[in-house]
Amino acid sequence: MIAEAPSSKKILTKGNYAIAQAAINAGCECYFGYPITPQSEIGEFMSGKMQELGRAYVSAESELAAMNMVIGACSTGAKAMTSSSSCAVSLMQEALSYATSDELPVVLISVMRGGPGLGNIYPSQGDYFQATKGGGNGDYRLIVLAPSTVQECVDLTYKAFYLAHKYKNPTVLLADGLLGQMMEPVEFKEYPYPEIDNSSWALTGAKGRDGRVIRSYAPLAENQCVFLEKLFAKYKAIEENETEWEEIGTEDADVILVSFGSTSRNVKTAMKLCREKGIKAGFFRPITLFPFPSKRLSELASKTKKMISVEVNMGQMINDVRLAVNGKIPVELINKPVGAPPAPEEIVTRIEELI
Amino acid sequence: MTTQVFKIPESLRENVKYSFCPGCDHGVAVRLVAEVLDEMELKEKSILVASIGCSVTLYDFLNVDSIEAPHGRALAEATGVKRARPDKFVFTYQGDGDFASIGLAESLHAALRGENVSAICINNTTYGMTGGQLGPTTLLGQVTTTSPTGRNLEYYGYPVKIAEHVALCDGTAFSARVSLDSVANIRKAKQAIKKAFEVQRQGLGFGFVEILSTCPTNWKMSPSKAHERVRNEMMKTYVSGVYKDVTSGEQAHIMRPSFV
Numbered sequence: 001m002i003a004e005a006p007s008s009k010k011i012l013t014k015g016n017y018a019i020a021q022a023a024i025n026a027g028c029e030c031y032f033g034y035p036i037t038p039q040s041e042i043g044e045f046m047s048g049k050m051q052e053l054g055r056a057y058v059s060a061e062s063e064l065a066a067m068n069m070v071i072g073a074c075s076t077g078a079k080a081m082t083s084s085s086s087c088a089v090s091l092m093q094e095a096l097s098y099a100t101s102d103e104l105p106v107v108l109i110s111v112m113r114g115g116p117g118l119g120n121i122y123p124s125q126g127d128y129f130q131a132t133k134g135g136g137n138g139d140y141r142l143i144v145l146a147p148s149t150v151q152e153c154v155d156l157t158y159k160a161f162y163l164a165h166k167y168k169n170p171t172v173l174l175a176d177g178l179l180g181q182m183m184e185p186v187e188f189k190e191y192p193y194p195e196i197d198n199s200s201w202a203l204t205g206a207k208g209r210d211g212r213v214i215r216s217y218a219p220l221a222e223n224q225c226v227f228l229e230k231l232f233a234k235y236k237a238i239e240e241n242e243t244e245w246e247e248i249g250t251e252d253a254d255v256i257l258v259s260f261g262s263t264s265r266n267v268k269t270a271m272k273l274c275r276e277k278g279i280k281a282g283f284f285r286p287i288t289l290f291p292f293p294s295k296r297l298s299e300l301a302s303k304t305k306k307m308i309s310v311e312v313n314m315g316q317m318i319n320d321v322r323l324a325v326n327g328k329i330p331v332e333l334i335n336k337p338v339g340a341p342p343a344p345e346e347i348v349t350r351i352e353e354l355i
Numbered sequence: 356m357t358t359q360v361f362k363i364p365e366s367l368r369e370n371v372k373y374s375f376c377p378g379c380d381h382g383v384a385v386r387l388v389a390e391v392l393d394e395m396e397l398k399e400k401s402i403l404v405a406s407i408g409c410s411v412t413l414y415d416f417l418n419v420d421s422i423e424a425p426h427g428r429a430l431a432e433a434t435g436v437k438r439a440r441p442d443k444f445v446f447t448y449q450g451d452g453d454f455a456s457i458g459l460a461e462s463l464h465a466a467l468r469g470e471n472v473s474a475i476c477i478n479n480t481t482y483g484m485t486g487g488q489l490g491p492t493t494l495l496g497q498v499t500t501t502s503p504t505g506r507n508l509e510y511y512g513y514p515v516k517i518a519e520h521v522a523l524c525d526g527t528a529f530s531a532r533v534s535l536d537s538v539a540n541i542r543k544a545k546q547a548i549k550k551a552f553e554v555q556r557q558g559l560g561f562g563f564v565e566i567l568s569t570c571p572t573n574w575k576m577s578p579s580k581a582h583e584r585v586r587n588e589m590m591k592t593y594v595s596g597v598y599k600d601v602t603s604g605e606q607a608h609i610m611r612p613s614f615v
Contacts, residue, residue, distance in 0.1 A: 030439050056438035060431070061464040068428040068461070072404065072435020075422045080439065098425050203420040203436070205443055207399040210368070213414040214422040215405075 006190045015153045015179040016041035018186050019109055022157035023081055024049055026191045028107070030056035030080035032069035034088065037121045038177035039111035042083040056080075063088040067095035067108070074104040075214050077202030079161055083109035085177075086127055087118055090135060096170050097136025100231070101216035105164035105171075105198075108142075109157070112176040114338040122339045123177035125261055128316035131174045132290045139228055141235050143171040143242070144289040146260045150184035156287075162193035167238055168201070174289060176312075178262040178340060239291035246285040249275065250300055253282030255355055258297070258321050259310040260286050263341040267310045270347035279351065289317070294324035301328040308354060310334045312341055364389035366398045368418045378578025380535045380568035381409060384477060385416050387545045388448065392419070395552055401444045404433045406458075408450035409483045427458025430465035433472045444555065446473040451565075452482050455517045456491040462521075466561040469526025473551045473562040476517060478532075479570040480589060487573030491515045494592055499573075514592065518565040522598035528560035530599045534567040534590060536582040543595075550600065559601055567593055 006025050013021075020042045023031070031046040043059075050057035056073070060066035066082045073080035084092065089110050099106045112127045114120040131144045143163050145156040157173055164171035203212060218224040249271060250256055259267040264285045274281035282304065286293050301307070306329055309318035315333045322331045334350045336342045342350075363371070366389040375381045392398045401419040405411060407426035414421040424432040429447040437445040454462050454476040465472065481499055482488040488501040492514050496505045506514070522530040529551050533544035544566060551562030567589050569581035576584060597603075 030435065032435065032438075058434060058438060058468075061460050065428070065431040065434075065461050065464065068424065068431035069435035069438070071424075072422070072432035072437075073439035074435075075432070076402070076436055076440045076443070078439035080435065094425055095428070102422070203402045203422060204440075205400040205402065206418060206420050211403075211414065211417065211419040211421060213420075215414065217411055217423055 006188045008187060008189070010185040010187050012183055012185050013150065014041065014181055014183045015150045015175060016111070016181070017045055018150050018153045019083070019157050019173065019175070020045035020049070021188060022154040023107070023161070024053070025188060026158050026161040027079050028055070028081050028161065029078045030070070030073040031082070032058045032060050032066040032073070032080070033082050033084065034060050034063045034066050036085045036088045038113055038180045039083050039085045039109065041180070042109060063091040064095065067092035067106070070106050071095055071099050071102065071104055074099070074106050075102070075203050077198035077204075079105070079107070079165070081107040081109065083111065085111045086113045086115050086124070089127065089130060093135035096134065096142060097138055097140055098216055099170045100140035100142070101138070102214050103168040104214070105168055107160050107164050108170065108172045110172050110174050111180040112174065120338065121177060123262065124313060124338045125176060125263060125311050125316070126313040126338065127174070128289065128311070128313060131172050132292070132320070140231070141290050143167065143169055143238060144174050145171070146174045146287060146289050147179060148261055148264050148285065150179065150182060151186045153179055154186055154188060158191050158193065163242060165196040165198065167234060169234070169238070174261065176262055242288060243291040243293050243295070244287040245293040245296060246287060248283040250282035250284060250304070252280055253304050254280040255306045255308060255351065256282040256284050256300055256304050257308050257310055257351070258284045258286070258317070260289060260317060263310060263312050266341045266344045267347060269344035270351065273344055273348045274351060277348070279355065281351065286317075292320045292324070294320065297321060297324035298326065301325040305329060306355060307331045308334055308351060310347060312336050312338065364393045366392040366418055367416060371416050373416060374412060375409065376572040378569060378571040378581060379409075380479070380566070381477060383535045383541060384475065384544075384566050384568065385413065387541070387548055388475060389417060391545060391548045391552055395549065395556070397444045397552065400442070401446065402436050402440070404429045404436065404445070404447045406447065406449040406453040408453050410448050410450050410453070410477065411484070413448050427453050427456070428461055429453065429458065430470070430472070430474060431461040434465055434468070434470050437470060437472050441471070444552070446475065446552070448475045449477070450483070451476060451478040451480070451492040451517065452490045455515050463524060466521050466524035466527045466563065469560040471555055471558055471560060473555045475548065475551070476563070476565045477568045478517065478565050478593065479568045481570055481573050483570045483573055487570070492517070494588060516593065518563065518598050521561070521563045524561065526560050527599050528554035528562055528601045530563045531597045532565040532567065532593055532595050534585055534595055536585040540595070547597070554602065567595070
């Protein structure tokens with residue numbers, strides 16, 4: 001069940017194990033975490049594997065502490081991560097705000113379950129806002145990657161470590177309970193990204209130089225202005241360089257179905273069923289939720305008649321689709337509040353009602 | 356031939372200017388930490404985790420690598436630093452509100468795990484930076500801006516004895532409470548800081564020093580009256596001494612079962 005990686009052979013494993021193994025292959029030196037369903041297998045896997053490899057593992061007293069431990073480790077330039085889910089990711093929001101301000105390469109695996117509050121352990125996409133808009137204070141963004149298959153759980157975990165260190169910004173892999181628990185064949189390739197040199201900022205001890213300070217406290221308003229301008233110039237660069245999406249059949253589409261994560265798989269099938277029925281449907285899947293592929297959606301809005309956002313929540317990503325489309329065409333919602341994604345046939349029926 | 360008998364510690368930044376209020380003991384405590392870092396030759400391998408409160412700008416004074424933790428989370432961050440880089444010397448400098456109120460879970464769990472880090476906690480019985488509100492260490496009867504008629508049990512409950520609680524944790528190697536109200540006690544405080552740092556160097560576990568300090572501004576007292584209060588009031592509840600030292604075999608005797 002658990003892969004010995006990296007290797008070119010395909011292995012049947014569940015999303016949570018795949019993420020954990022990918023993190024180890026990516027060179028993750030420290031894991032700090034607290035159990036919560038449906039992602040506990042990540043911590044279970046890490047507890048054994050990290051000790052075996054002589055790397056750091058701490059069963060933190062809370063998610064709040066776990067994320068701050070990640071910050072501490074990242075401040076030394078180490079690759080470090082935590083994983084959690086929904087109501088427990090809420091406890092990390094303060095630290096995520098600090099980590100963006102500290103410009104630290106934090107990696108968070110967020111495996112969504114039903115909410116609000118304790119909710120339930122069914123799959124959900126109800127934390128789109130939590131990940132992309134943030135619950136911490138102040139102006140900041142997290143880089144958010146949304147896998148739709150167990151293979152993408154691996155590939156995007158690699159990418160999460162790379163982007164976090166490249167941009168010195170907290171990065172979230174936004175999976176869900178379905179991906180975490182689902183088994184699929186995966187290939188663990190070598191970590192494909194270059195290692196980032198962090199020697200200019202990491203805390204290593206003030207040897208032959210003055211002490212470095214990683215801080216977010218800016219008592220003077222003008223200092224905070226300068227910092228935020230710099231931070232948002234970085235976000236602009238991330239938008240220009242790292243926006244990623246998948247699109248199929250959008251060129252001649254009358255209606256474009258927009259969906260992310262595990263839900264998008266049934267939406268892709270629904271799009272094909274629509275085509276069989278003579279409905280000219282297209283498929284658009286944001287892979288990076290921040291940066292959101294707004295520019296491309298805006299272009300497509302000039303070519304198509306309608307967009308439909310398909311989500312397992314009460315409608316969250318639809319806000320970003322509407323902002324991108326900016327009133328050019330109507331944007332509708334097909335949703336299920338919580339649980340496994342709606343079946344392709346059900347999606348088709350609802351598309352027929354909307355067009 | 357002249358001999359230098361006094362100098363500014365190298366672990367302090369050049370031309371350091373403290374931003375503490377006149378008569379505040381923070382300046383003395385920071386200076387002691389700097390002297391110990393110098394004497395133990397730890398400056399170049401130190402990573403400081405600063406905290407929130409009057410201690411927040413510690414990195415402006417100490418010339419060591421540092422990170423500022425969110426309020427109460429210093430020992431979680433110190434855990435992360437030490438686990439990532441076990442060869443570094445890692446210490447926190449926190450207030451009593453940071454350590455024992457908002458951060459009690461992070462603080463005691465670091466001690467319980469026996470994290471091989473050191474923590475300095477300044478106890479001045481109030482939230483200094485925000486203007487003198489009631490904190491976890493505010494004494495019974497003490498008037499603050501949020502206990503206008505004095506701390507009473509009905510509304511506020513008991514103050515916390517930090518050094519004793521830390522000493523009860525199995526992972527603690529050293530826990531002491533000291534004060535800065537006299538030259539003799541300042542010297543004892545320095546020895547305690549040195550010990551708390553030494554146990555980390557030896558890999559023995561969590562080292563802790565609670566420093567009783569003045570807050571003349573919020574206590575509305577002159578510096579000398581404030582030190583009198585440390586002696587006459589604080590030290591009655593917060594008794595100075597070593598509560599645990601695994602190197603000497605001394606253990607805390609705080610809780611004795613009544614049925615013995």
